[in-house]
Amino acid sequence: METFDFLKLAKKRYACRKYFDKQVEPEKLARILEAGRVAPTGANRQPQRLLVVQSKEGMEKLARCTRDFGAPTAIVVCADTSEAWTRKYDGKVIGDIDASIVTDHMMLCAASLELDTLWVCMFKPEAVREEFALPPHVEPVNILLVGYGDGIPADPDRHDTQRKPLDETVFHEHF
Numbered sequence: 001m002e003t004f005d006f007l008k009l010a011k012k013r014y015a016c017r018k019y020f021d022k023q024v025e026p027e028k029l030a031r032i033l034e035a036g037r038v039a040p041t042g043a044n045r046q047p048q049r050l051l052v053v054q055s056k057e058g059m060e061k062l063a064r065c066t067r068d069f070g071a072p073t074a075i076v077v078c079a080d081t082s083e084a085w086t087r088k089y090d091g092k093v094i095g096d097i098d099a100s101i102v103t104d105h106m107m108l109c110a111a112s113l114e115l116d117t118l119w120v121c122m123f124k125p126e127a128v129r130e131e132f133a134l135p136p137h138v139e140p141v142n143i144l145l146v147g148y149g150d151g152i153p154a155d156p157d158r159h160d161t162q163r164k165p166l167d168e169t170v171f172h173e174h175f
Contacts, residue, residue, distance in 0.1 A: 009111055014154035016116035017069045019147035023054065024073045028113045032075075032146065035109035041098040042085035048102040049138050051076040061131040062143070066123035071145035076128060077103045082137040099141035106144055116149030 024032075029052070036050060053062055053074040062074050079095025086093050107117045120143040128140040 008156070009108060011156040011159055012153075013108060013111040013117070014158075015118050016071075016145070016147075016149040016151075016153075017118060018150045019070045019072060019116070019145075020150045021070070022072065022148050024115060024146055024148075028110075028115060029073065029146075031113060032106045032109050032115075035105045036075075036077075036102040039098075039102040039105040041101065042094045045083050045085045045098070047080040047084040047095045048099055049078040049080050050102075051078065051132055051134075053132075062128075065127040065131055066120055066143060069118060069145060070150075071118065071147045073146040075103075075106060075144040075146065076132065076140055077106075077142040077144060078134065078138045078140050080138050095139060096141050103142045103144055110144075110146050114148075115146055116153070118145040119143075120145060 033050060033052070036048060039048070041047060053059060053076065054072065059068055059072075059074065062068050062076075068074065077099045079099045081093055081095050084093050084095030084098060103119060107119060110117045123140070123143055125140050128134065128143075134140065
């Protein structure tokens, strides 16, 4: 039985900031959206709401909210705050956490399909809300740009020098 090397996939993924003018195939987009559907959410509330943007008009709307880097597809990952689980100890509504887990699942699925992505948090939330007519209880959390990268992918070994060593970020039993 062949084993899947998750770390190889995770290291292959990079932040792509230039795309070819080639649309994501419907079957690949369906797999990416399915990866988001099966992502875990707090208390299985599934508050994620995914807005797929692919049309010229839709991408022009998105460009009024953030940079799109020429990507042919964007998934605006939102959280329905009326459905998100709330932690009882401090009242933290975890819709943003759920949306980020969903985004991560879709991003890694895209990488497995030989697609490139950029996870965007630098956007104007009110502009997204207005451009795409989001209801008041739906919060835009992340935007995932998806497409075929134009350029040289980042070196999968970059993490050896660009990431902190584990002993600076991992603590056992106490800080």
